[in-house]
Amino acid sequence: MNILALDLGTSSVRGLVLDADAVPLPGALARRKMAITIGDDGAATLDAAEYLAALEACLDELHRAGHLDQIGLVATAAQWHSVLPLDSDGSPLGPVLTWLDSRSTPATGATGPQDMNAFHHRTGTWWHRFYWSVRLPWLRERLGGRPARFVGLVEYAFGALLEEAPMSVSQASGTGLLDLRTLGWDPEACELAGATREELPELAPVDWTGRLRADLVHRWPSLAGVPWAAPTGDGAASNVGSGCVDPYRAAVTVGTSAAVRLVQAAPAGAILPPLPSGLWRYRVDHRHIVTGTAYSAGGNLFAWANKVLRLPAGPELEAALAVITPGNTLVADPRLGGDRPPGLAPAGSGHVHNLGFGTRAVDIFAGLMDALCRQVAADLAEIESTVDYPVEVVLGGGAIAASDWWRDAFVAALKPRRVSHVRNPEIGATGAALIAIGRFHDGVTLERISRTDEGH
Structure with a gap:
């Protein structure tokens, strides 16, 4: 079948x-x-x-x-x-x-x-x-x-x-x-x-x-x-497709937008775990919940930057990014599309500081990507407060797969946590299928995850 x-x-x-x-x-x-x-x-x-x-x-x-x-x-x-x-x-x-x-x-x-x-x-x-x-x-x-x-x-x-x-x-x-x-x-x-x-x-x-x-x-x-x-909500399906199906492993997914999420078992009628004021919570299905936060910026930063900044493509872009150290970029706010809840910042809230005559288009792009990494790291700490221990992180999504530098920037921002990358570009569809066939915990085996913090 x-x-x-x-x-x-x-x-x-x-x-x-x-x-x-x-x-x-x-x-x-x-x-x-x-x-x-x-x-x-x-x-x-x-x-x-x-x-x-x-x-x-x-x-x-x-x-x-x-x-x-x-x-x-x-x-x-x-x-x-x-x-x-x-x-x-x-x-x-x-x-x-x-x-x-x-x-x-x-x-x-x-x-x-x-x-x-x-x-x-x-x-x-x-x-x-x-x-x-x-x-x-x-x-x-x-x-x-x-x-x-x-x-x-x-x-x-x-x-x-x-x-x-x-x-x-x-x-x-x-x-x-x-x-x-x-x-x-x-x-x-x-x-x-x-x-x-x-x-x-x-x-x-x-x-x-x-x-x-x-x-x-x-x-x-x-x-x-x-x-x-x-149907399964795309974010929940992406967690399952990334192998993040328990409270010990969080998914950071960067598609059109971006999100960080943690799945927990919670059958219908069961008392729900505490929920910090800055996090949302949705349902994966009748038996599981997913807790996290999301951002209006993600892979759409690539689309915007390619259109406005006229970035180089493919290996040329990665070579230009390689000389920029993650965590040491321009100060930026990636909220070009405004806030996701509970924030209320309108669309057009993004900005970049410290521009100079030596600033290149790739520097602006790196600053925006790095800023999103730092936002994810801060929110992941809040998610971890619901389980009282550090979690492993799995990076996934089409935008993550497209950039080695962005994966490295996430590793730098999320240290000392163990950070891995799932290379399947169709984690949402795969996750939905696994949920539908009742193989919720078969999302990703360890052999299919490579450690980005151990080299490429």
Whole structure:
């Protein structure tokens, strides 16, 4: 049995085929890049119809190449935090708000949760522009009415492809409206959002699977009757794909954005561990939680720097970076896209100090990358306070794989912790597949991790 793994990210849609052990098959990959519409006002949106068309195009490409012939399961890693308003017919009433969109503001006169600490512990989130508790009232005001219901981008896409498309507890935790212990919609969070149960997606029960709609079987006949596992939030899936599935090993993932996260076992109904005020907490599935923090900067620093700073490429860039010592760079703030919660800094908050006539483009870039490393190191110390011991760190993600210097900068910032690197560029899709087949702890073996602090 092969596994079709979908990675529904912010900057791209990917479909790849894995074998029964969740190892990617050579050449069985289809990818479509997505263009985020960015505005000076903090807007960061995707077109839902274009996104669905990109996913369908990936499936078409894999089908034409015969890669779908032996598929026995579909697993999905999907972006967290998106929201899309739909009318009564299920048609979008506007674009998809992504995690990067920073425009939402609390309604005039709204005061937030009665007990901020209790709210944070129950939902793992804050009353913040990033979450549906603030986004839904803001959307209603902009739309001039009350939409029939709200979904995330993956629920919209699956609603077009599957017989039914409930929201997984992993995706629901990213909305900020889920009680992480009871695994139901949190009454106070829903009240803040002004949302009734009918306006929110149905929650998928444990071990839910979906099926392709009958009218689409002719298009992808190999997927007829194949079960689709409930989607996993991309950050949680990346932890599993990095082998960071217990409280002794944290994942630092740098894709379009960046995050540092720690997974712990927490079955439904169990008392949750303490949660420091500066960290969020979401669900991996019905049995595990993930605690951490995230940043608006990551691999998108490469895209910005290539466009604006006109950096050299590949080996030439690494050679230019090699003469710069990590930790001894320009002082910089990498928040070009603003703060992720609980911070409120707007988009455009990045800056670089100590520029001179001798400053090169690569110096600016190194300063921004190094600044992110130091932010991660500080936040990892806060995560470690929840377990009372230093953890190992595994670096992963496409941006990390692209730069030896950035890996070395992370090693320098995270010392004296043991730092490793997982070279699989598809950790999100791999992790989602491992969760779907019930091999949660098989993410990465030690043989597949190389120590960056022992040389390359």
